[in-house]
Amino acid sequence: MSETRSRRRGAQLEQAILDAAWDELREVGYARLTIEAVAARAGTSKPVIYRRWAGRAELALAAWFRQVPVPQGVLDTGTLRGDLLVLFSRIARRADSMMNEVVAGVMGEAFRHPEIAALLHDRLTRPSPLTSAVETIVGNAVARAELPPLDLPERVKRLPLDLIRNESTLCGTPLTDETLASLVDDVYVPLLHGLAALQERALRKRD
Structure with a gap:
């Protein structure tokens, strides 16, 4: 191990x-995937990795989430549809078969280990730059009067990634512009x- 590597913190x-x-x-x-191989490639030791992640499922999830699409810059093409097309395209460029394999592999372990199931749920449902981008896009659409004011459930904010991950898994090939x-x-x-209309009707009933 080089002196430079040994000093990393x-x-x-x-x-x-x-x-x-x-x-x-x-x-x-x-x-x-093995912790030993990761340690060798990173130029560190297994105990160093285990101090940060309990096992390969946790490590794989952390590595994958570091690769999760992060929208760059402000998405404002002037229309809701245009903003969403840009967002979906950026996600699709980063989403590939490896993302599906990691999630499938961790899900397999989650069936046997409740603590991994809890970890997977936590990582998939926590707020992220992606959900913030969706909030911004919808907020801009409301400001342009393309949508009435609405509250976005967390599941709806995560849906762009879920849709692309599901489509990518089913197709097994990069998604086309037509599919996006x-x-x-x-x-x-x-x-x-539809969500905006439902919330608007609910408000009218309360009034």
Whole structure:
């Protein structure tokens, strides 16, 4: 191990470990992922990794979430549909078969280990830059009067990633522009309008 590597601490060391874990996942897949191989690739030791993550499921999830699509810059094309198309396209460029394999592998362990199931649920449901981007897009649409004011459930904020992950799993190939447009036009935009209408009717009933 080099002198430079031995001095790594904190965020720098964690980044090196997560990068190594992701590289291992891409080379051998989740089923053959080992903490020992990740430690060797990262130039560190197994105890160092185990001090941060309890096992390979936790490490794989952390490595995957480091790769989760993070929207760059403010999405404001001038229309709700345009903003969503850009967002869905950015997600699709980062979403690939590895994402599906990691989630499937961890889910397999989650069936046998409740603590891993709880971890997976926590990681998949916590707020993220993606959900913040959805909030911004919908807020801009409300300001442009494309949508009435509405409250977004967390599940709806996460839905763009869920839709793309599901479609990618079913197709097994990169998603086309036509598929992404269909997810926006046939699923997500109608959902937002329907949700807004339901909330508006509920408010009128209370009044």
